[in-house]
Amino acid sequence: MNISMVGIDYNTANIEDREHFSLTFEKQLEIAKVIKERYHSSGCIIVSTCNRTEIWFSELGTSELECFSQLVIGENAKETMDSFCVCRQGDEAVNYLMELGCGIHSQIFGEDQILTQLKQAMQQAREYQYIDSVLECLFRIAITAAKKVKTNIQIAKSNTSLPHAIVEQLEKEQGDLTGKSCLVIGNGEMGRLMAQNLLEKKCEVWMTLRQYKKSKAIIPEGSGVVLYDDRYEHIAAMDYIFSATKSHHFTINKNTFENKRRKGKNYYLIDMAIPRDIEPSVEELDDVRVFNMDYFSQEAKGRENVLEETRELLSEYVDEFKQWYQFRNLASTVDGISDIVSEITDAKLTKVYKSIDISKEQQEQLQSNVQMATKKAVSKIIFGLRNVLQVDQCEEVLKALEQSAMYCVK
Structure with a gap:
């Protein structure tokens, strides 16, 4: 997975050092623009709070440390890189984000504010269009997973703010x-x-x-x-x-x-x-x-059982994201098949539409609703293949279905 992050937090930098990395709203937008235009990242999300400053990347074509150094730290502070910055890629980054949303990497163990902060970071990236579908899905699943953990597991014994x-x-x-x-x-x-x-x-x-x-x-x-x-x-x-x-x-x-x-x-x-x-x-x-x-600060010592239970629950959401990530390149093929089935269904129902005593506007609305429902149903069935077949097997099945669909409209 070409997903990565780089940043600093209270574990690697004290408060005197962390405040130099605090990013204003305007600075975040400036950094995101450069990451997209100069470093050609498919997407990014910036998380800047009191305890951490992190940049998340999708399809970054250069070094995460180089980005952080150039855009956040500055040329005169490169010697701080090794001691302050942490980089995570692929599975490690995904697992970390899932846990981050639950508050188990927070200075106040299990605190709830980080979940709100992740939501705000994602919404800002979406509003200013520097997010992509991969990071959108990753953060959305991580937020959903954190809510599930908060509902089912008592991470902290009391208020966690x-x-x-x-x-x-x-x-x-x-x-x-x-x-x-x-x-x-x-x-x-x-x-x-x-x-x-x-x-x-x-x-x-x-x-x-x-x-x-x-x-x-x-x-x-x-x-x-x-x-x-x-x-x-x-x-x-x-x-x-x-x-x-x-x-x-x-x-x-x-x-x-x-x-x-x-x-x-x-x-x-x-x-x-x-x-x-x-x-x-x-x-x-x-x-x-x-x-x-x-x-x-409140450390996580003595909470091994809670951590184990939390990570076990989160593993389901990690698997969900990995599965989505593996299949995301097949989405256009699925959409194409769904469109063809929708067209065939519409053609088959032409006489039915005409036989119904409704206005032209109502008929057009009915056709539109049927087409949309058909597309959704076909997509749901095809994507269900993820639960019974391996990725390469799904690719073969989809290729055959695409050829069959194209044959039907000839």
């Missing part, structure tokens, strides 16, 4: 969070999840909101609102500050924070973003602790 893991860890280290004053910077999905988890722990929560988003924002019930531009004016009273934005500049910088904080008060700042939202030097201040998402 990053915000839940953060709250859980803070409770272990800091004790009961009831009544703690918390500011959540960012009104995206992750920010809202963070606010909801804090509210469930009976914290006093405020969320930042940009002025231009006021009419569209979704604020969790029970949370207060602070305008983003006024965030520093509220910092002094906060115990915990969480930042989860997609901004490429700091939401909290050292100098301003130092001037606005209350001397002698302990502050806990949790940075949930890549690139980082909180200026790293903030941690140099007295009575201030800064955590990034790597601090809240």
